[in-house]
Amino acid sequence: MHQELSPRAQRLRDAGHKLTHARLTVLRVLEESGREHLTSAEVLERVDGLDSSIGRASVFRALDLLTSLCLIRPTYIESSLTPKYVLLPDGHHHHIICTNCHRVIEFEDCSLDGLRAELEDRLHVRLTGHLLEFYGLCEACLEADQSV
């Protein structure tokens, strides 16, 4: 029963929330999804696969809670229709979205530490994570049509 807790689970508990089966299962699904971007429907489906006794409402409640703690972030990618839940793994997440074909290209490094320090200093805030999205044209779309 007592596996070691993931850092995110610890943050949940530290913020005063109970580590319930439903919440830990949602977290596990998201953490096991790796670099995938899951929609709420996909999270529901996978949670159901792991334990069909967990109710839909609890999954939504868990997603809301994780979002409010900025442990995950709903964002609109891959066909602006439904939000996808993106883990904010070690506090940051970056991607490029092609305006034309809506492909998502992830990249690792971002040089935002300087900006973060400056904002913390100037605005008297403490910043722990970020999401950075670039919009533009991917290589394929650039080649396919120079006029797009």
Next chain:
Amino acid sequence: MHQELSPRAQRLRDAGHKLTHARLTVLRVLEESGREHLTSAEVLERVDGLDSSIGRASVFRALDLLTSLCLIRPTYIESSLTPKYVLLPDGHHHHIICTNCHRVIEFEDCSLDGLRAELEDRLHVRLTGHLLEFYGLCEACLEADQSV
């Protein structure tokens, strides 16, 4: 009838879409909203105020179209419940979201030109805009509770 077109309207037309009354009205509502973040419900309401003959479906269709062109961006702020449509004014938008009270703090400058150039070069893409969100604690929440 023919006022000069906003740059966004021009991009719509350049991408091969018709400049219809419904689309231009949605765009006008968003452009007149300034720094506000509007939900789809608020956009619907304001469009209805300007011209009640415009149907809800056309408003959603226009929002989808503007989103797919990355002229606006739905994002989750101010109570993760409903997405808010955020204009990407001159191609970029930045804010800080307080993890505790969900306040949104906007800031102007971001020093992403270097990163953009590097990504364009390395990944062979052309980048025209971006959205940058920082997560953390605002001044008030930091002061209120050092333990949060």
Next chain:
DNA sequence: TTAGATGCAAATAGTTTGCATTTGT
């Protein structure tokens, strides 16, 4: 002229709620 966009109203998803019961701490 005509492909593309619209408005309408009905259909569909997606999410939230109220409440009795269960669970984590």
Next chain:
DNA sequence: ACAAATGCAAACTATTTGCATCTAA
């Protein structure tokens, strides 16, 4: 022990669709 969280199913929103009509180019 007991506040907090759950599962259920019903209620509710928000968004999408099908289609006949209209309109920007």
